[in-house]
Amino acid sequence: MKLEELRPGSRVFVDANIFIYHFSGVSEECSAFLERCEKEEVTGLTTAGVLLEVTHRLMMLEAVAKGFVTPGDTVKKLRRNPAVISKLNLYAEQAQKIPQMNIHITPVTEEICYRAVTLQQKYGLMVNDSVLVAACQAGKCRYLASNDTVFSRVERLTLLRPTDV
Secondary structure, eight states: OBGGGOOTTOEEEEOHHHHHHHHTTOOHHHHHHHHHHHTTSSEEEEEHHHHHHHHHHHHHHHHHHTTSSOSSSHHHHHHHOHHHHTTOOHHHHHHTTTGGGTEEEEOOOHHHHHHHHHHHHHHTOOHHHHHHHHHHHHTTOOEEEOSOGGGGGSTTOEEEBOSOO
8 A cells, every 4th residue: 555545534653764765855755644644634653763763874874975974884984983973963853853743652661562572473573673563553553654565464454655765
């Protein structure tokens, strides 16, 4: 199912790549979807883990875009040169816009963590992916916006993928 096909009033969990595509200007569909969340046409939810992943990835992209480091092993390069990190600011400004988009941060409880283990084993998911699915299920949400096809393996979950990336 496409992002644009989501009906008004729907609840949808949002994965990190949707935000990354929006902030990096790669996907007009992702930007339009997040605008629908901001206008409260649809209810967007995510986890603090996704927010942290987005922040981290945006930091890496900014460091490369500003020419402070070359692509490849970006984390290692930044760790060796912490002075560069203090020169980065766009990533934080972008990440702080997520709550302004009416994206609700769902807490990851102990119960969700334990449920995630079952989902890892059942669907062959990585830890962060299984936590996102468990949070999605706990929030009684049947839609997940992501470009990660591993989520298509999860029963009773409809994957909404951008088609312009």
